[in-house]
Amino acid sequence: MPRFALRCRACHTVSAAPDAYACAECLGPLEVSYDHTLTGEALRDAIRSGPTSLWRYAPLLPVATVPDDPVGWTPLVRADRLGRELGLDELWLKNDTVTPSFSFKDRVVAVAAQRAKELGYDTIACASTGNLAGAVAAAAARLGLRAVVFVPATTEPAKLAAVTTYGARLVLVDGTYDEVNRLVGQIAEERRWAFVNFTLRPYYVEGSKTLLFETAEQLGWRLPDALVIPIASGAMFVNNAKAAGELVATGLVADRPLAFFGAQPAGCAPVADAFASGAPRYVPVKRPQTIAHALAIGSPADGNLVLEIARRSGGAVEAASDDEIRASIALVARTAGIFVEPAGGTTVAALVRLAERGLLPRGGTVVAYLTGNGFKTPDVVPLDTDAVVRIPARLDAFEDALPEPPPTVAGRELAEVR
Ligand SMILES: *Cc1c(COP(=O)(O)O)cnc(C)c1O
Numbered sequence: 001m002p003r004f005a006l007r008c009r010a011c012h013t014v015s016a017a018p019d020a021y022a023c024a025e026c027l028g029p030l031e032v033s034y035d036h037t038l039t040g041e042a043l044r045d046a047i048r049s050g051p052t053s054l055w056r057y058a059p060l061l062p063v064a065t066v067p068d069d070p071v072g073w074t075p076l077v078r079a080d081r082l083g084r085e086l087g088l089d090e091l092w093l094k095n096d097t098v099t100p101s102f103s104f105k106d107r108v109v110a111v112a113a114q115r116a117k118e119l120g121y122d123t124i125a126c127a128s129t130g131n132l133a134g135a136v137a138a139a140a141a142r143l144g145l146r147a148v149v150f151v152p153a154t155t156e157p158a159k160l161a162a163v164t165t166y167g168a169r170l171v172l173v174d175g176t177y178d179e180v181n182r183l184v185g186q187i188a189e190e191r192r193w194a195f196v197n198f199t200l201r202p203y204y205v206e207g208s209k210t211l212l213f214e215t216a217e218q219l220g221w222r223l224p225d226a227l228v229i230p231i232a233s234g235a236m237f238v239n240n241a242k243a244a245g246e247l248v249a250t251g252l253v254a255d256r257p258l259a260f261f262g263a264q265p266a267g268c269a270p271v272a273d274a275f276a277s278g279a280p281r282y283v284p285v286k287r288p289q290t291i292a293h294a295l296a297i298g299s300p301a302d303g304n305l306v307l308e309i310a311r312r313s314g315g316a317v318e319a320a321s322d323d324e325i326r327a328s329i330a331l332v333a334r335t336a337g338i339f340v341e342p343a344g345g346t347t348v349a350a351l352v353r354l355a356e357r358g359l360l361p362r363g364g365t366v367v368a369y370l371t372g373n374g375f376k377t378p379d380v381v382p383l384d385t386d387a388v389v390r391i392p393a394r395l396d397a398f399e400d401a402l403p404e405p406p407p408t409v410a411g412r413e414l415a416e417v418r
Pocket residue numbers: 103104105131132208230231232233234235236237294295343344371372
């Protein structure tokens with residue numbers, strides 16, 4: 001296991017407490033910093049001989065022991081048909097719709113929950129827009145912990161049903177995610193629970209790095225030229241930049257320019273708006289209005305850092321309307337066979353816009369993260385009745401209904417996104 005410490009992002013003071021989240025000196029956010037003794041080929045060997053889960057990267061994660069908890073190592077899919085439509089030569093999709101609770105949140109919770117166990121907690125908790133609640137509830141069930149989750153009362157019903165089925169206590173709060181978050185901050189003062197995305201946030205965000213660790217290994221130990229990443233709090237975005245730095249620093253990949261592109265829904269796009277206007281800081285959105293509930297955070301904790309990284313790396317942050325999000329869910333389903341929730345639709349819609357504006361490297365390696373499963377949000381895309389026939393159970397009825405080979409849909413998709 002690596003040696004690590006919690007260090008202040010602002011003043012670089014090392015925290016004495018292992019479960020602090022704010023700097024005792026300046027109240028700045030704490031992050032995990034490592035002293036990597038294992039590097040280069042020896043590190044690659046250790047990773048290669050590890051489990052086929054995110055725990056193969058334990059030498060790069062803040063845990064003392066490796067649990068038997070299979071999360072991660074999701075497929076990196078070459079998406080040539082979608083790439084052709086967008087004029088991209090080498091497009092890959094990181095398919096994080098196929099994790100234990102069907103969203104990327106299983107990664108961050110895996111690390112936070114393991115650390116919570118190591119620090120002696122028996123209850124894990126969170127404020128969530130839906131997916132995190134499911135991931136916390138599922139992890140608690142796998143690891144034998146208790147779970148209490150707090151969500152806006154407007155969260156998608158399919159996500160909530162999973163939470164209580166996993167055996168967690170569910171608290172519905174009448175308010176936005178930011179209001180839920182504020183309440184949870186107060187509750188954390190009085191309950192000794194591991195609030196994975198608050199009191200254990202320094203560990204939690206480290207789980208996001210495994211998306212890029214896996215991507216780099218799956219590409220044959222190299223960095224892509226561009227990443228397209230959905231933004232809720234911005235933690236995934238910021239920590240994938242951290243991951244790129246650690247991959248280079250430990251000699252796992254060669255250093256090369258990597259452009260970071262972000263995706264937000266237009267109905268909650270504080271970071272994309274600031275990017276477009278050239279502002280150094282974002283203006284919070286009070287009342288998010290979007291079908292992409294998983295990305296509906298009006299005051300993203302890492303929003304300003306996202307702006308800085310997008311600008312510095314030659315990337316951008318793009319917003320997509322709900323109509324574009326819906327059309328993009330269909331686009332990636334038809335061209336790559338992956339059914340995503342609106343967060344994934346937002347990412348693909350941003351990919352389409354960025355490709356059309358010529359901001360992505362055409363001949364380069366482009367990777368987009370698809371972070372949540374469409375079966376969690378079935379109401380977003382209605383049944384396409386044009387594609388349906390209903391017939392009596394007779395062969396002649398079938399032949400009458402479908403006399404020709406079924407009409408091809410190729411080429412129809414992109415027109416709908418525009
Ligand atoms: C939480 C979430 C994200 C992004 O999370 P960050 O808070 O920005 O790290 C992206 N996609 C889905 C589906 C999510 O649930």
